[in-house]
Amino acid sequence: MPLYIVRRLLQSLLILFGITVVTFILLYLLPADPVRQIAGRSATAATVESIRHQLGLDLPLYQQYGRYLWGLLHGDLGRSYLQKTDVATLIWSRLPATLLLMVGAIACELALGLTMGLFAALKRGSALDQGLMLISFVGVSAPQFVVGILLLYVFAVQLGWFPIGGYGHFSNLVLPALTLGFLGAGWYSRMMRSSMIDVLRQDYVRTARSKGLSRARVLFGHAVPNAILPIVAMIGIDIGVFMSGIVVVESVFGWPGIGQLAWQAIQRVDIPIIMGVTLISALAIVLGNLLADLVTPLIDPRIKLQ
Amino acid sequence: MYRHLMTGVAVAALLLGATGAFADQPKQGGSMIVTYKDDVSTLDPAIGYDWQNWSMIKSLYSRLMDYKPGTTELTPDLAESYSISSDGLTYTFKLRQGVKFHNGRVMTADDVAYSYNRAVDPKTQSPGQGFFKAIAGYDDMAAGKATSLSGVKVIDPNTIAITLSKPDATFLQVVALNFASVVAKEDVAQYGADYGHHPDGTGAFYVDHWTLGQELEFKRNPDYYVKGTPYLDEIDFKIGAEPLTALLQLQKGQVDILGDGIPPAKFLEVMNDPEQKKLVVQGAQLETSYLTMKTTMKPFDNVKVRQAVNMAINKDRIIKIINGRAVPATQPLPPGMPGYDKDFKGYAYDPAKAQELLKEANYDTSQSFDLYVYNTDPNPRIAQAIQQDLAAVGMKANIKSLDQANIIAAGGEPDQAPMIWSGGMGWIADFPDPSDFYGPILGCSSAVKGGWNWALYCNKTVEAEAAKADAMVAPDQQQARADLWKKIFTVDIMADAPWAPVFHEERYTMHTARIAGADNLFVDPVHIPVNYNAVYATDAQ
């Protein structure tokens, strides 16, 4: 097992390295000239070239990449052309907000998804089952952008139960977390339902009932814990899905996380920030996948680790 | 300077709105909350060049000359007085005594010289470097051959003389630019590249604290040399506020000024509500939004085609689409700019005449061209309205809606972007002088690859006239100078029609009743959103 972890970690490093190369090349291909943006419109050609030289942007591509990599190893993610701040500082200051949002979303999707799935399984075939599954379908089908604006409009603008976007209070977290988690809730409720149905059919459940254990105890002591396992294994993958979701959700609600930062940077073609955020998100995804891959075999012993 | 369509940096304009009298006497004290969506990038005066930090820097730092609040009139500021030599080349400024930096040290002429040299030093990478090119010794320093400007001389601790290489009527305006603000060298040395986040000047306010992404707080400078101002004790900038949320907060009285302006989606709602309309001040801006046509590319290499475009556009309909927040434009210069001709009719909306011109030019109606537009609302909509107008006279435009950086890159290429809608990236003068509306965007020297003259327009006769106008330095020549510029823009340039001017945006500033001041302070041509030094709080104790 430890050998497997080490191997996966090394592979992950390789992936991150690959991402930096790909991103760097893509940004290099952009016709937009960052130096022109920094130099401003009144700059003479001489000024522009001088700035270009100072930033090292007149060096060959591989040298520029080498410098960037060297900086990375020292924790320096470069400096934003437009915001005149270190990228690392910008990301660091916004990371807590995004982490908070992700935790909130995971809480929402587990709470909603597991509950819906449980009741659907228990009342299998009934109208409740069908209704809950329809809701979960909507969750999976609805674009997060639309869900976000809908929730904002109904609960914040019209009913006034929640603030309209913003950050700082628990009440600010509710709507964005719901929006981000609604998709996962849809997934999880269906997974939970089929997982529960599976588990309830198992022999050990019938054995437990025949031993005289109460329904509740069988349910919560044996069935549910077993049913939840495959779902928990998927949480790691969620992180990857979230990474694209936060760009949308943070922009709709004005949540000051790295998703908002990424979207602004993409719109303004602020290259250092784009690189920095891409890296961080790649890191999160890679770690999330690793986590999921490590947990899954623990749950299904038939799958051997390689 | 760039700015977004519905808010912006006006540089100089007379007001079209009313200038009200003070409701009551300004009181000292109180605070004000201003909301912004985006983080403030830098407060380093040599670097800061966006509409958000422009006025903040004005309040943190001082310059030799400045503008009277609410107007475009220049007046000595850090300088007590100044004189110009008879050949128009040397400006001598006598500085005020006892002006202190926020760190406590007294400012001297050495600091002024340091600041100017710093702005021109290539190592600073200042976007405003080119503005100082009139100063003697600029070329050597910009090329790296000298470490200071030969034309800047410290006479004594309170006197500084600046010599130009040739007479320049716009020089005093340059002196009032943010890039010419006075900075303290020891702070620059201490913070290095991070100086932009630790500003220190001689202005009316100083930075008390700055939490990136959340809040920036200004506090009144008790040692400010203009006694009695600023009135406010504190200004709080709340960052990360979506315009819609900010509006709701203002309606509840939780914030005072909308830094990003009234969100376009709510504009009509606000203006149709008498209670809210009272809180809005309307004013003109020194801004023009226009279509550029690349004079070196088909089909715009034919002047008749360009003139046809001018006649094909229904400006009133476009202004209606933006809820009436602009006035139609007949010429490149905006109203209020010296040289603006209010009687000039320009090209009237006449699709029939436009089609005639196209026929004369043998315009091939089967061809199509790209119309580049910045993808931020409402610019794609305006571009689509223009597209429909052009289609009505037989011109097929394909819209390319892109981010700003890519448009700027394409605009500077001789074979790309034949037509660009300037909205969102429109030209706003850096200072209230017609020369700034010519050189960088219509002059021959900027009609190069990578330049901002996206029409690649170069008319040698016009260029000579422009040079003549800028050589008219003497005060008694100013009217003649304005008249010459008037002719250049309305007669010469409009005849060549490298642009189709469409409208001049109006500015609307919304504030709570708690913050008061003359109307022109809320649409101050030089300060966006408001003149921080001159507004006051009615509830100050």
Add this chain to the structure above:
Amino acid sequence: MTALEAGSAAPLSVWARLLRRPLAVAGLVVIVVTVLAAVLAPWITPYPPDQQFFDGLTIEGAPLPPNGQYLFGTDLLGRDLLSRLVFGAQTSLLIGVVANGIAVLIGATIGILAGYFRGFIGAVLMRFTDLMMAFPALLLAIVLAATFKPSLWIVALVIAMVNWVQIARVIFTETRSLAERDFVVAERSLGAGSGRILTRHILPHLVPTLLVYSTLGISTTVLLEATLSYLGVGVQPPTPSWGNIIFENQTYFSSAPWLVFIPGVAIIVLALAFNLVGDALRDVLDPTQQGHH
């Protein structure tokens, strides 16, 4: 032979079983209506989608809410929303189906190969998948926007690049566990070739999942197309697509809600329809699988 093979050998009964499920029927109806509307758009819309009507706006320039003349109201340029919606179905359907189709093809291939062959190939493929998951697709979009003429094919390509990863991962996990099942091990020990095992034993079990996944990504695809159009790839104004109608009017959701919610509901309903049909198909094709994955 398994119940699965018995079921799929009789396509007629698949249809019959499908049509007995009311939700699936509802989904099918929605899909058929949308496709018909998209195809017949030029003939059935009350107005041309691009025409900006002078009386489509109030005097102050505000859009009109749904009324007698414009059934779904008008947009910010005075264009009829209903007509734009119908024409927009063309773009959205095309992108949804094509992009997802490509994504499923790529994802399934990679997932199956990685999950069955394991070893070095499997590891390489899965790490490649991880790489692509972290790939900055939006960035690629900007580069493409600046380099090429906008076209729907670029959009489809970028979207497919984003969506195949999830499918690959899931298929990989399923294939992996299927490959370890007793009957597969038995077949292998009997000397059956990989090709035979893959096509006769593994693939059929994957069909339900593949079906579900090909329908699942549609709503994200539609919105992703809007984002890409905004960045300059794909359809340019004035061509409508459901996604870009929402995108360009997003800030007006409180003053002109019909501009955001009508297309939004349209997307949700269409995506829901696809998902319901996909889900029902999965159930119908493999009744023994009910309760698994």
